[in-house]
Amino acid sequence: MVHALEEIHRLLRLDGVLIDIHPYPQPPIIQVLKEKEVVFAQPKRDIEDENEDVLKADLALAEIVDRRIFEVERYEDFDFFSYAPSVPELRDFWDRYNEYESTPKEESRLAQEEAVYAKAEEIRLNIGEGARAAVHERTKIARLKPIRN
């Protein structure tokens, strides 16, 4: 990952910028909404169970800043929401995106996620019309400038 960032440095012009967008390592929040009201919200797994791929990305960015390859010019957080009519539809969609994750999931983690999805869908079905599912991810965006020595 650090090598990739070094290569990006090489590919950028002197006045170029690197834009990085990625979520926080904490698990996303699964939600059920009735119209706009959030009636269920629970992390996909234990809040301390951070995404290792994201942690590695954060470490790589910290290293290239420490080594003065890039400097952070600007940094912000924002909320990224995705919505679907049902929990299974939302889950299918995100499972497809996440199939590229390099860290394999442990069985206990999978079971925990399964339980959260099942609980959310049960609540959604009980609400009936007007209910939908959502995923909330706290996300960060950074603008980094290459430093030329």
Next chain:
Amino acid sequence: MTVSLDPENNETRALFRFADFEGKHVLEIGAGDGRLTRLYADRAAHVTAIEPFRRSFTEAVEGLPEELAERVDFQNISFEVFAADCEASAFDVVMLSWSLC
């Protein structure tokens, strides 16, 4: 598609606050299905958007509006292979959109 991503446009607004794409040569690494590419490509001079996974790459190509076809070059290639053949200082903006991790 039944899933709606960022209908509040929080990501889009943040992206345009952080990056000026106007007339720029952009490299997007891990473009996925081209969701973000389609948002900013009309402002850029040229976009090279690389995606190593075949299925996402195909979706990106198929979902590209005709008016952006001249401006966006989707490539089904990993960054390592792409970078090995790429000359230095080729881009004004490099985007890592949910792809560093």
